Amino acid sequence: MAEQRHHGNRHGRSEDARRAVLQAADDLLVEKGFAGVTIEGVASAAGVAKQTIYRWWGSKTDILLDTFLEDAARDLAPQEHETLAEDLRAHLRRLADFLTTNDAGAVFKALIGHAQHDAAFGERLRTQYLEEQRQRDRAPLDRAIERGELPADVDVPAAVDLLVGPIYHRVLMTGDPVDDRFIDMLVEHFLLSYELGHSEPRGSS
Amino acid sequence: MAEQRHHGNRHGRSEDARRAVLQAADDLLVEKGFAGVTIEGVASAAGVAKQTIYRWWGSKTDILLDTFLEDAARDLAPQEHETLAEDLRAHLRRLADFLTTNDAGAVFKALIGHAQHDAAFGERLRTQYLEEQRQRDRAPLDRAIERGELPADVDVPAAVDLLVGPIYHRVLMTGDPVDDRFIDMLVEHFLLSYELGHSEPRGSS
Amino acid sequence: MAEQRHHGNRHGRSEDARRAVLQAADDLLVEKGFAGVTIEGVASAAGVAKQTIYRWWGSKTDILLDTFLEDAARDLAPQEHETLAEDLRAHLRRLADFLTTNDAGAVFKALIGHAQHDAAFGERLRTQYLEEQRQRDRAPLDRAIERGELPADVDVPAAVDLLVGPIYHRVLMTGDPVDDRFIDMLVEHFLLSYELGHSEPRGSS
Amino acid sequence: MAEQRHHGNRHGRSEDARRAVLQAADDLLVEKGFAGVTIEGVASAAGVAKQTIYRWWGSKTDILLDTFLEDAARDLAPQEHETLAEDLRAHLRRLADFLTTNDAGAVFKALIGHAQHDAAFGERLRTQYLEEQRQRDRAPLDRAIERGELPADVDVPAAVDLLVGPIYHRVLMTGDPVDDRFIDMLVEHFLLSYELGHSEPRGSS
DNA sequence: GGATAAGCGAGACGGTACGTCTCGTCTTGTG
């Protein structure tokens, strides 16, 4: 059943308009930064009337959140590996890559930035992104517990904080690169603290 | 010898005006949020002309940065304790408190938020706050190395990331409280990963 | 079919807003003088956004010019009398009244004043007001030539200068009243110089 | 006897500063127009402090009035000729030249323009320039009456209006050039209306 | 000849208005 294209009619919203808006917002963000994203600018770049945007989104950050959720669902789909160490390294590597790539990373920073200014938006961001993401983050740990690689009484949410916290910290605050060395170190320290030490990161030791 | 008060003369700026602006910006931020801080609003609340603000600051975030730096210098002055565990717990406790109290915390979040939207400002924030702060953060570790409590080859900056990262993560992203339990857990894991385990946090457990 | 009122739509400007702006500008001018007419003041008094003013007018003098042109078209519509003397006296009387009444006169002086400060505006004023007005001024003379009351080779534009010059001079420079005596004198001298002397102004003498 | 130069002392103002201010105001007016004359601009161009200007003048138009009065006193000093016709032609010629030359004319227009916007200033302009000027304007007529060239009962002020009105009209309103032809025409009509006709302007006819 | 006081250059100050930008709302045809 083919996509229905329409420019204003009585059969619901235009998918063309929706995609054009998301794309335009993304482009403007990458090109001119957050302040360069204005509703008027997006409308004009998308070839869409302002009212069409206001009909479907509440603010420019809502638009960006939509693009971000699409990207996250696409790029952060879970994978599985054999050992906890491998699983963690692969997962954190993908997370770090996602947060620092051009488009998704820029949108992410913009959203987190805005969340600091607007508590209600922060709450929405948490509900729509973070909660899901934390499910993905804990999966390797849950599997390790199932396999007996980790004790059953591990406080998984806290453990997730220990693992992803330093990554977000680098992305949002210090700006230092999140390279493989850093991720290896992170995983190794984590495992050591559970006395699972010497996980033998890639380059032996 | 008393402070010289003046209302504009060749000896430079009015200290009254400076303080009034910082105070007004802080008040407005806490009261109405980041979007409620406007140059016009600050000027009016401070009883100061807009031009006086533009003469000395480049933007509203510059004003907030000034108030934040004053607060940080006041509230984050270093302290020393006898053991690494105590030192770390006390230090992280104070950091967490600072980042979550009403005024300083609100300003901090606003600044970090804005830094996500404006790379140049992010760089300034790093230079003027983060670098100093990282000196304060590493002090307990440096002292522990001197005392022989930690091996001399510890990668101190990376260790700092492990310790403060999860705290900033909670403050900026999850919104979870940074309570004593969390800090104890953080420190314990950190020490365990250096095989200094069982630091016996406050309440045994 | 009634006037269509609208508050902004694709069919162009709001007539309500237009009238409110003209009225507010006029009121402010009479009440507080030229310096008291500010775009912000007009906007506020008219209950209109500044941008609406800038959308349709380029400056405060453009607004005043609009009100003036409407007034002039209404108040200076031509009339005809039987003899040149009567025609001239009536016409000059109406012109003088127009230039010295409260509203139109105040606007006129403001515009002429501004034209001295802004050559481009002067040019516009000449195109939009003066040229038409000179047509109205010369009409009595043209009719007199047709009737044979004046020789056919009279330099009409120069004659107009002789007649209206002294009136504008009093209005703009000396501030002396332009009373009937002055107008009679003006007309009499004019006619005498064409040896049509003793036009017997109202009060004999 | 040398000029006393001083930069601040207890005995009165600096002549240097005064001249620099007048010159700077004049230059700015010619170069950038009336709106380009600002107190700050004059002060800066004259190398003078704002306060020095405010100490001696009340507004920018006061400065311009000072330069204008100096120019007028220099350029409009009276002269005498043998016949009324010659006297008038020479006098009006000089007046017209004065009003249309670059510097003095520009200042004159600026002042007259401002007088339309500020009645109090208009009054001052009348007192300090116009009254004197009208004395100079009537001198040729007074001399003609003395010589018997004109009847003793001529209304001299009204006659002055007839003569200079059209000139000011051209300068301030129409922008038409005030050439010799126009002045000859003006004088001839004036004389004809006193039945002194055919004054034989320069080039016969 | 040291104190005094007015005029000066400098420039920060509290203000007002400028002209621009974007917001979010609205009204009106069109498809």
Next chain:
DNA sequence: CACAAGACGAGACGTACCGTCTCGCTTATCC
């Protein structure tokens, strides 16, 4: 009935000058 178009009221932006003020320096005069 969603859409493109775009005028509208609102209000903050950053700039330009306003007129006032304090300051420290430079003289000319006076004690």
